[in-house]
Amino acid sequence: MATVSLRHINKKYDNGFEAIHDLNLEIPDGELVVLVGPSGCGKSTSLRMVAGLESISGGDLYIGDTRVNDLEPAERDIAMVFQNYALYPHMSVFDNMAYGLKNRGVPRDQIKQKVDRAAATLEISHLLPNKPKQLSGGQRQRVAMGRAIVRNPKVFLFDEPLSNLDAKLRVQMRIEIKRLQQEFGTTSIYVTHDQVEAMTLADRLVVMNNGRVEQMGPPLELYERPETQFVASFLGSPGMNFMSARVDANCLHLPGGHQLEMGQAIDLTKLQQQELVLGLRPEHLEACEMPDADFVLQVEMVEPLGADTLLYGRLPGNEDLMVAEQSGKIRYERGTKVPLRVDRSSIHLFDKDSQRRIV
Amino acid sequence: MIENRPWLTAFRHLMLIFGIAVIGFPIWIALVAATHPSSAFFSGVMPLWFGEQGLNNFERVWNNDDRVLGVTVSASWMMWNSFIMAMVIAIGKITISLLSAYAIVYFRFPFRRTCFWMIFLTLMLPVEVRILPTYEVVARLGMLNSYAGLTIPLIASATATFLFRQFFLSIPSSLVEAARIDGAGPFKFFKDILLPLSVNNIAALFVILFIYGWNQYLWPLLITTDEDYYTIVMVIKRLMTAGEGNVPWNIIMTTTVLAMLPPVIVVILMQKFFVKGLIEQEK
Incomplete structure (x- = not known):
């Protein structure tokens, strides 16, 4: 001891x-x-x-x-x-x-x-x-x-x-x-x-x-x-999704013209026009109905694990491969478009240069 | 491999039989010749089937009755000399090589690599090459006509050191570390871990080195003038040149058969280890 x-x-x-x-x-x-x-x-x-x-x-x-x-x-x-x-x-x-x-x-x-x-x-x-x-x-x-x-x-x-x-x-x-x-x-x-x-x-x-x-x-x-x-x-498997983001008002601008309005959850006003890295855990990308969607994932590959299903794909106009983890009840086909909603309370923002956490 | 080519199979068997005959025939000749009286060879033709003199020949050679060997000592005594020489050389070589390989692999000391390369270089210097200077050294040390003189200059062995080094290197380093954590110092590690793991290698080397020692001819010939230190291999050659005209083939062959026996026994007794030590690595 x-x-x-x-x-x-x-x-x-x-x-x-x-x-x-x-x-x-x-x-x-x-x-x-x-x-x-x-x-x-x-x-x-x-x-x-x-x-x-x-x-x-x-x-x-x-x-x-x-x-x-x-x-x-x-x-x-x-x-x-x-x-x-x-x-x-x-x-x-x-x-x-x-x-x-x-x-x-x-x-x-x-x-x-x-x-x-x-x-x-x-x-x-x-x-x-x-x-x-x-x-x-x-x-x-x-x-x-x-x-x-x-x-x-x-x-x-x-x-x-x-x-x-x-x-x-x-x-x-x-x-x-x-x-x-x-x-x-x-x-x-x-x-x-x-x-x-x-x-x-x-x-x-x-x-x-x-x-x-x-x-x-x-x-x-x-x-x-x-x-x-x-x-x-x-930490985490599959790993976190990263993409570069630029702050404008209380909104994150992602490559490919996608936008992520922060709403009440996070206040970005102090970070105006900064270049950041947005991190999203796969389990925080939730499939939803079209009107609620933050973006639409073009599914390239599906990995059904039983309890969960992993969707690999890209956002239109964005090069980065993205993973979303869904509970296994729904069946997904390759090539479909899945509307995803981001859980605002669990996003991660890192400084582009120092790679340290900001939010 | 499954093949169905009858001609190739026949050819292969033919080659094998030929190979066995090349090796087996001289041994057959020796065994047969050892059983004939000396008169059987006067015609100059080697008999190919056994005679009745076998036991008698062995007895005469073994005890050197009527000085058939042309020396004052018996074959039994010379076999004993050969045995001592082979054993001391084999055990001495193994001991020294184990220790030097242990030092080279597991200890960090200045000029470690130099030491290794110097040992390695002696591979190029077998007894035959350095025989005169070595003789000079042995003579000045007063070791002519002694067991020490017969064995010590042959003991240092680069080959065995190298073999043990390779084996030690193949032992996972975590085993060494586990032993350190278990409180085994250098000596305990050597005794408790390294030595038991090397048993097969030691046995395999023993076979090779025993035969190497037993077959030494030139060196004992050079440094022994006292017949008490003659070895069995030396005397065979002496017999061939000793008799004028009539070479006593039956005596020579009997001595040869006797001289072959100990290596054969060693190989038969240790062949299990021998094969294991050369191919199998237990980890």
Whole structure:
């Protein structure tokens, strides 16, 4: 049980490449923080610095009250779950889970007790004598989790642990990880590039890009009020629609001659004649009757997902492909024109140059 | 692959049979010749079927009765010398290569790449090339006529180091990291993780290196003058040149068959590992 704090953490490689710029993150005891971002954004590097597998070029890293910058991974009292499981192939499941305890000089009978208990929690007791190669992917991941929880460390670190599993198993293990983490109340850092995983698991979400934190906060807050265009585009599937817009009176002028009257919801008077980027989540584009429509989507492709239907298409005179998400009751045909209404209360406006949120 | 071309099939089989004959016939000759009395060869024609002298020949060679080998030591003793030499070379090479590959792959030290390339360069310097300087060194160290002299200069091995290096590189780095987090230091990691994972490679290399050591001819010939250190391979050649006129083919072939046995046994015992170590990678 411990807090983790990253203060002004920097990472610069020998070749001069700066992977992390001034990372600040305070993780209270028991919280699960998810680092999410595209590949190369520095999320894994950050995690590996916390683990001690990567040296820290600048700043301070505290686990509990101890500054751990210069401690070996084994001395930091952390446990890590790897993407490819990293189980020792020649050892049985029992030995895999016991190895860390053995190296720490835990007495034999206690090791057995602890491994048995951890195995029971994860429902892998029957697999203990097996070798990793006899196990399925999901079982291997459970063993990897077991190796982490058996030591009862201060911090769990997860490095894309579910990426090698198939979709169904991934959902199942996601719930399992959440359950275990809450049961043990262990402070955890979880790295993923999968935004659904990130949204569902996180107590707090940290979106990273190019070695910097773009925004952090509770997942829904980030989803509803993304501070930058990057966060807006990264969270949500299908992604947010963006188009350039120019303010005139209380009205947004879009390419192709479309207009969006703001009405009561938003006051644009301070932004006269500015060039902005309008962001619209697909689920906020609602099919409606012609007189209420803000614009008409020329449907080019339909993806029926069962519960929902995704409509891909363009507005007349506008190049950008647009997605609208509709509840699945109505059937749409390719080539039809669908009148759409924009939910005024949930539009996002970003500055064209800084890409930061305005409204 | 399913094909139906009878001529091609017949041709293939013919080639295979020919290949087997090329390799098998000399062995057959050796086995047959080892069972005849020396008188059987006076005519200059090699017999092609077994005689009755087999056991007798083996006994005489094994114990060196009547000094049939032309030296004071028995074949059994020379086999023992060969065995020691082959074992020390094989085990020594594997140990040194494991350690040097471990150092090169897992540790960051100055001139690491230089070290690797220097080891790699020695591939171009087998014993035969550096034999005179090596002899000089061994002689000055007073290691002529000793097991140390027979084995130590042959132990350093670039090939094995390179093989282990490639294998270590194929081990996922996350395994190393998991071990670090589990509190395994360099020695524990080597002993608990790396060594057990390398078992198949070690076994495969052992087979190759044992045979390499066993078959050494030039080096033992050069540095041993004391017959107590003669190896079985050396004495075969001596026998061929020793007798004036009548070459004792039955004795030579008996010795040859004896000399072939240990490598054959090693290959048969370890062929399972051998194949695994060369093709299969367990991860």
